[in-house]
Amino acid sequence: MLTIGQLARYVGVSTKTVRVYHAKGLLPEPERDSSGYRRYPAQAVVELVKIRMLADAGVPLARIRELASAPEQLDSALQQLDADLTTRIKLLRDTQRRLRKLAAGDIRYLPEEVERHLDGLPGLGFTQRWIAMERDLWIIVYATHPDIADTWFQDQTQALTNPELRQLYLACDQAHDLDPADPSLTELADRIVAASIHRYGAEPPGQAADATIAELLQSTVNASSPALRQLDSLIRNGLEAGGFTLRTGAG
Amino acid sequence: MLTIGQLARYVGVSTKTVRVYHAKGLLPEPERDSSGYRRYPAQAVVELVKIRMLADAGVPLARIRELASAPEQLDSALQQLDADLTTRIKLLRDTQRRLRKLAAGDIRYLPEEVERHLDGLPGLGFTQRWIAMERDLWIIVYATHPDIADTWFQDQTQALTNPELRQLYLACDQAHDLDPADPSLTELADRIVAASIHRYGAEPPGQAADATIAELLQSTVNASSPALRQLDSLIRNGLEAGGFTLRTGAG
DNA sequence: CTTGACCTTGCCCCAAGGGCAATGTCGCAC
DNA sequence: GTGCGACATTGCCCTTGGGGCAAGGTCAAG
Numbered sequence: 001m002l003t004i005g006q007l008a009r010y011v012g013v014s015t016k017t018v019r020v021y022h023a024k025g026l027l028p029e030p031e032r033d034s035s036g037y038r039r040y041p042a043q044a045v046v047e048l049v050k051i052r053m054l055a056d057a058g059v060p061l062a063r064i065r066e067l068a069s070a071p072e073q074l075d076s077a078l079q080q081l082d083a084d085l086t087t088r089i090k091l092l093r094d095t096q097r098r099l100r101k102l103a104a105g106d107i108r109y110l111p112e113e114v115e116r117h118l119d120g121l122p123g124l125g126f127t128q129r130w131i132a133m134e135r136d137l138w139i140i141v142y143a144t145h146p147d148i149a150d151t152w153f154q155d156q157t158q159a160l161t162n163p164e165l166r167q168l169y170l171a172c173d174q175a176h177d178l179d180p181a182d183p184s185l186t187e188l189a190d191r192i193v194a195a196s197i198h199r200y201g202a203e204p205p206g207q208a209a210d211a212t213i214a215e216l217l218q219s220t221v222n223a224s225s226p227a228l229r230q231l232d233s234l235i236r237n238g239l240e241a242g243g244f245t246l247r248t249g250a251g
Numbered sequence: 252m253l254t255i256g257q258l259a260r261y262v263g264v265s266t267k268t269v270r271v272y273h274a275k276g277l278l279p280e281p282e283r284d285s286s287g288y289r290r291y292p293a294q295a296v297v298e299l300v301k302i303r304m305l306a307d308a309g310v311p312l313a314r315i316r317e318l319a320s321a322p323e324q325l326d327s328a329l330q331q332l333d334a335d336l337t338t339r340i341k342l343l344r345d346t347q348r349r350l351r352k353l354a355a356g357d358i359r360y361l362p363e364e365v366e367r368h369l370d371g372l373p374g375l376g377f378t379q380r381w382i383a384m385e386r387d388l389w390i391i392v393y394a395t396h397p398d399i400a401d402t403w404f405q406d407q408t409q410a411l412t413n414p415e416l417r418q419l420y421l422a423c424d425q426a427h428d429l430d431p432a433d434p435s436l437t438e439l440a441d442r443i444v445a446a447s448i449h450r451y452g453a454e455p456p457g458q459a460a461d462a463t464i465a466e467l468l469q470s471t472v473n474a475s476s477p478a479l480r481q482l483d484s485l486i487r488n489g490l491e492a493g494g495f496t497l498r499t500g501a502g
Numbered sequence: 503c504t505t506g507a508c509c510t511t512g513c514c515c516c517a518a519g520g521g522c523a524a525t526g527t528c529g530c531a532c
Numbered sequence: 533g534t535g536c537g538a539c540a541t542t543g544c545c546c547t548t549g550g551g552g553c554a555a556g557g558t559c560a561a562g
Contacts, residue, residue: 002471005508010395010467015509020550035558037509042387046360046394053353056346061549078354085347089340095307096336102304103329109297136293143297144261216261220253229529256539266540271519286527288540312518480560 130173180230189234431481440485
């Protein structure tokens with residue numbers, strides 16, 4: 001018959017841990033000897049080892065107690081657990097990979113080429129306000145989606161080489177302070193819808209890649225002015241009327 | 252400028268998490284707008300992403316704060332962290348392997364061959380008390396050290412085929428109720444020391460393999476009777492006097 | 503007889519947030 | 533302008549899996 005300390009040392013846990021398992025109903029309380037000490041049979045070692053195996057695998061103690069009293073669930077639970085462990089190992093490896101990237105090239109706010117792009121915008125007629133907003137958006141994109149950010153950026157720089165598209169961007173910039181009811185917003189929205197369909201066809205970029213980040217970016221733009229918010233709304237209506245269904249959010 | 256909810260959604264955390272990071276000094280509190288709402292610059296997304304990378308890797312928030320204010324430690328911390336992740340991945344894989352073994356062959360208290368061995372002991376003259384104790388010891392060994400348990404067990408069954416050794420084991424069994432001062436204990440200890448040296452030479456088995464489990468087992472035996480405790484003490488003295496140094500514990 | 507190692511219960515403490523309450527503020531629709 | 537739903541604010545308590553301490557009782561050894 002073992003004392004609580006012997007039991008704990010056999011299994012490599014603290015006596016406190018054993019007492020917690022008693023309190024949570026994971027391990028039945030053993031008999032007490034004449035002085036009130038807990039006295040464990042050797043089988044308790046086996047039970048405790050099993051509990052620790054599950055706990056080490058990350059099973060919450062409450063769940064372990066359930067499994068102890070419902071052994072018929074054990075098989076499927078172990079399968080589930082095996083799959084969980086596999087995904088957790090994969091997640092850890094992903095984290096390790098990203099961490100190494102952080103260690104290798106210390107993360108800057110923006111790649112140099114993006115900074116150069118932004119530096120060129122005043123010469124094209126964009127306001128400082130617009131450039132500051134665009135800068136913020138790129139910072140967010142590169143921080144949260146470094147994998148697709150470069151693709152987006154290439155698309156954007158290429159669009160600005162087209163004079164018509166550039167005019168549309170400049171018009172958006174200028175629209176910042178318009179009244180939301182201004183009819184020129186409707187006209188601008190129509191032109192944007194047409195250009196968008198022409199440029200991207202049925203599959204606007206980024207939206208397929210990651211709809212939620214596009215949503216978030218748009219909400220940031222919208223927050224900057226009521227006119228731009230209205231413009232966004234008009235563009236959405238226009239795209240839907242043109243046969244597009246914006247697959248945002250759950251879509 | 253982002254609200255706390257936008258910032259949190261960009262990075263995939265809850266607003267509560269962001270506020271906790273403020274409270275713990277991980278992320279500086281941003282400016283407030285006219286109604287008291289926090290307003291974040293885009294750079295906050297980058298900072299929050301960095302914090303999450305470290306937190307996902309298991310770095311405590313207090314440590315992250317230290318690193319934020321002492322960037323010169325960052326490099327070595329990242330190296331340390333990389334090593335930690337590697338070992339944690341390995342531990343998870345070990346757990347997974349053991350878990351699969353549990354799933355495959357549901358753990359019994361004892362392998363069948365051990366049960367057969369125990370069933371044969373009464374015919375050799377061992378008392379039920381001794382057999383019960385031995386059974387408990389095997390349960391513990393198989394539960395805590397399944398890798399070396401079979402080796403130990405083979406050694407034990409083989410020893411019992413030797414009539415002289417069997418007599419020694421039987422004598423130990425009988426010694427249970429002797430007075431600790433009984434001189435026959437000294438004699439028995441001498442014979443055990445001699446037989447042990449003869450059988451195992453300079454390297455008693457199991458002790459080299461795992462000294463601590465042997466210690467724990469012996470303490471369990473000792474707890475069963477003062478005479479056996481005394482016998483253990485005499486044997487240790489005898490082995491040391493015979494040129495052996497028990498490398499227990501830290502050894 | 504003391505000393506050190508063990509056991510008992512009970513209590514408070516930690517990280518990293520989750521959840522609720524009570525209140526204030528937005529933007530939109532009627 | 534009124535109401536509604538979504539969002540923000542602070543403050544407080546709750547959770548998990550124990551760690552640590554206090555104040556006492558027990559045990560074997562010198």
